Amino acid sequence: MSEDFLFSDEEIEEVEQDSLGTWKILIVDDEPEVHAVTKLALSDFEFQEKRLEFISAYSGSEAKQLINQHSDAAIVLLDVVMETDDAGLKVAEYIRHEAKNHHVRIILRTGQPGQAPERQVIVNYDINDYKSKTELTAQKLFTVVMSSLRSYRDILAIEQSRQGLEKIITASRDIFASHSMETFIHGVIQQLTSLLGSVDKAMYATSLVASSEQKDAKNLVVFAGQGEFEQSEGKSLDQVLSAEQFSACTQALNEKTIIYKDDYLFAHCSSQYNNSALLYISGVPKNLTTTQRHLIEIFAQNVQIAYENVQLQSEIEDTQQELVWRLSEALEQRSNETGNHVRRVSHICYELARGLGLSEQECELVRSASPLHDVGKVGVPDAILHKPGKLDENEWQVMKQHAQKGYTILADSKRPLVQAGATIAQEHHEWWDGSGYPQGKKGQDIHVFGRIVALADVYDALRHRRSYKEPWGKAEVVEEIQRLRGTQFEPKLVDVFIEKLDTLETILARYPD
Numbered sequence: 001m002s003e004d005f006l007f008s009d010e011e012i013e014e015v016e017q018d019s020l021g022t023w024k025i026l027i028v029d030d031e032p033e034v035h036a037v038t039k040l041a042l043s044d045f046e047f048q049e050k051r052l053e054f055i056s057a058y059s060g061s062e063a064k065q066l067i068n069q070h071s072d073a074a075i076v077l078l079d080v081v082m083e084t085d086d087a088g089l090k091v092a093e094y095i096r097h098e099a100k101n102h103h104v105r106i107i108l109r110t111g112q113p114g115q116a117p118e119r120q121v122i123v124n125y126d127i128n129d130y131k132s133k134t135e136l137t138a139q140k141l142f143t144v145v146m147s148s149l150r151s152y153r154d155i156l157a158i159e160q161s162r163q164g165l166e167k168i169i170t171a172s173r174d175i176f177a178s179h180s181m182e183t184f185i186h187g188v189i190q191q192l193t194s195l196l197g198s199v200d201k202a203m204y205a206t207s208l209v210a211s212s213e214q215k216d217a218k219n220l221v222v223f224a225g226q227g228e229f230e231q232s233e234g235k236s237l238d239q240v241l242s243a244e245q246f247s248a249c250t251q252a253l254n255e256k257t258i259i260y261k262d263d264y265l266f267a268h269c270s271s272q273y274n275n276s277a278l279l280y281i282s283g284v285p286k287n288l289t290t291t292q293r294h295l296i297e298i299f300a301q302n303v304q305i306a307y308e309n310v311q312l313q314s315e316i317e318d319t320q321q322e323l324v325w326r327l328s329e330a331l332e333q334r335s336n337e338t339g340n341h342v343r344r345v346s347h348i349c350y351e352l353a354r355g356l357g358l359s360e361q362e363c364e365l366v367r368s369a370s371p372l373h374d375v376g377k378v379g380v381p382d383a384i385l386h387k388p389g390k391l392d393e394n395e396w397q398v399m400k401q402h403a404q405k406g407y408t409i410l411a412d413s414k415r416p417l418v419q420a421g422a423t424i425a426q427e428h429h430e431w432w433d434g435s436g437y438p439q440g441k442k443g444q445d446i447h448v449f450g451r452i453v454a455l456a457d458v459y460d461a462l463r464h465r466r467s468y469k470e471p472w473g474k475a476e477v478v479e480e481i482q483r484l485r486g487t488q489f490e491p492k493l494v495d496v497f498i499e500k501l502d503t504l505e506t507i508l509a510r511y512p513d
Contacts, residue, residue, distance in 0.1 A: 022053035023149055024070055028063040028091060029079040029109070034133075038077060041138040047149050060087035064094050073104050074152045075145060078127075080110040089125055096126045103155050105148040109133055157291070200283025201227030205237055205249075206269075207276040217250040220278060229280075237278075249278055258297060262286065267300035340511040341460060342371040347507045348456040349449075355496035356448065365420050366449045372421030373428045373453050376406025403429050404438045420449055428453040431488045443490075451490045455481065455497060458488075459504065464513055474505065 025042070027035050035056050045052050055070055057063035060082050067073065076095065080088035088108060095101050106127040111134070121130055128151070129144055136144075203225040222232045222240060232240040237249060245264075252259040252266035253276065259266045264282035279300055288296075350367035358366070406425030410418050427441065427450025434442030459481065462472045472480070478501065485494040497504070 022051050023047060023075070023152075024053045024055060024073040025145070026055045026057060026063070026066060026070065026073045026076045026104075028057045028060070028076060028082075028088065030058050030082040031079075032058070034079070038141070041141050042145060045142065045145065047146065048153070052145075059083050060091045063091045064099075067091075067095055067099055067101065067104070071099070071101055075105045075107060075148050078106055078108050080108060089121070092125045092127055102126075103152065103159070105129075105152050107131060107144060107148060109136060201225075201229060201280075202282070203229035203232070203240075203280040205278045205280070217246065217253050217278075220249075220253075220276060227282075245280075249280065252278060258293075258300065260284070260288070260293075265296070267296060269300050340513060341464070344460050344464075344507055344511045345373070345453065345456045346370045347511075348460060348504050349452050351500050351503055351507070352452045352456060352493065352496055353448075355500050356452070356493065358448070365416065366424075366452055368417050369420035369424055369449065370453050370456065372406070372410065372418075373424045373457060374402070374406065375409055375421065375425050376402035376404070400429075400437045403427075423447050424449050424453050426450070428457060430454070432490050433487045436488070451493055455489050455493055459497070460508070463508055474501075 027038055029035060035054075035058075039054050042052055042054075055066055055073065057066050063076075063078070067076070076091075078088045078091060080086070082088060084090075088110070092106050092108065095104065095106065107129040108121060108125075108127050109131050111132070121127065128148060131140070131144065203222055205220040205222050207219055207221075218236055218238045220237045222229055222235055222237070225232055229240065238246055241249060244261075245266075248259045248261055248264075249266045252268045256268045256270070258268065263284055263286065264280065265284055267279040267281070269277040269279055285292075346367045349370040350363050353363040353366050403426055407422050410422035410425060413419060413422070424447075426438065427447050430436035430439065430441040430446045430450060432443060432446070432451070434440055459477060462477045462480065463474070464471050478498070481489060481494060481497060485491050
């Protein structure tokens with residue numbers, strides 16, 4: 001390559017972009033011949049099989065516009081003196097501080113070094129190199145562009161790794177926070193889409209028996225899936241995969257690795273307790289980067305642990321809910337209620353909570369805690385609980401005490417479910433107009449859980465047979481609850497009840513006496 005610039009009046013043809021993309025070079029100079037010479041000197045430049053794409057700006061103001069339009073520019077060859085003596089310096093400051101572009105490499109070029117002393121410029125401005133136009137021969141231009149592109153490439157690699165690490169942390173957090181297999185698989189798909197850009201279908205398969213021993217792929221079943229695999233849960237892999245896919249999954253399982261095919265992959269997943277699990281993903285980009293492959297590897301290592309966490313969490317919650325139901329059923333049977341009463345009330349509460357716009361966490365909490373609403377009945381004598389006629393004043397006062405007793409029994413627990421149960425036990429007999437018991441709370445002062453359980457409990461009690469009363473018909477119950485709108489029950493909650501009535505009636509039918 002010549003050591004001297006070759007000036008020419010001829011137009012320099014732009015380098016045609018190839019399929020691998022280009023490196024964008026923004027040339028900022030008010031002299032058109034500088035643009036022409038720069039393009040000529042770098043016309044055959046290539047780095048990592050990518051050519052250069054030149055973008056020209058002839059003033060500082062134009063450069064500011066172009067840097068915003070081409071934030072992926074790799075290098076800015078920036079003249080200092082243009083429309084003003086410090087126009088280039090202002091562009092450098094704009095790039096770093098206003099455009100917030102800290103990746104692009106800025107090479108300052110000046111024909112008048114005295115007007116912008118190198119030491120002062122390097123100290124005061126965030127630039128990457130400073131060259132005098134007289135010293136910047138074709139060879140030196142080639143060298144400075146090559147070194148700048150290498151720096152830019154490394155900066156992008158670091159940034160991609162940082163973003164990838166952030167996504168992995170987010171993925172692990174979201175998946176480990178899943179409390180059901182439904183949210184688990186959706187979390188897997190969401191995070192893989194974030195990592196890879198696109199995912200069409202996914203499926204997670206594991207063995208029914210946890211073991212550290214290697215299993216045959218035929219022993220694996222689909223535990224969760226998306227797309228065509230959504231209807232395949234519980235089926236063995238040899239039933240749902242093509243011969244080619246089954247061969248790939250067997251290879252991944254036997255080699256304990258990730259097998260990449262044209263547009264899908266099988267990733268082996270393992271944990272301390274299970275060494276036989278696979279993650280299948282389709283719609284995978286064909287040209288995965290090294291970083292993306294590394295992220296998939298890390299992700300696959302965490303999926304099995306997350307899956308087991310979901311299973312354990314689900315088992316704990318199911319056991320906890322079962323214990324609450326069993327306790328509540330025993331208490332209800334003391335007062336001649338059916339065991340299904342607490343199950344119906346819990347599901348009715350969930351629907352009413354959703355209708356009020358409570359969060360999913362709150363809806364689940366009121367569903368789980370509502371069976372504890374009458375836990376205070378444990379202290380009420382059977383003679384009062386089972387009395388077929390009207391209670392006298394003394395008996396009524398004893399009966400009213402069960403709300404406060406229920407609160408006292410549960411109040412010392414630090415468990416959110418039991419705390420919610422304590423609140424419900426204490427407040428589900430309070431009335432919207434303040435005439436309820438035990439504290440005479442009114443309106444919004446009554447906890448929303450207490451307001452919800454109050455309506456759910458009355459609705460179910462009226463619609464089902466008790467020891468000495470016949471159940472009411474649907475129309476009668478609706479009329480009664482509407483009559484109590486604004487007195488016993490919150491008006492908005494009654495409106496939700498009417499809107500949800502068909503769903504609530506379905507719940508009653510699902511759990512008959």
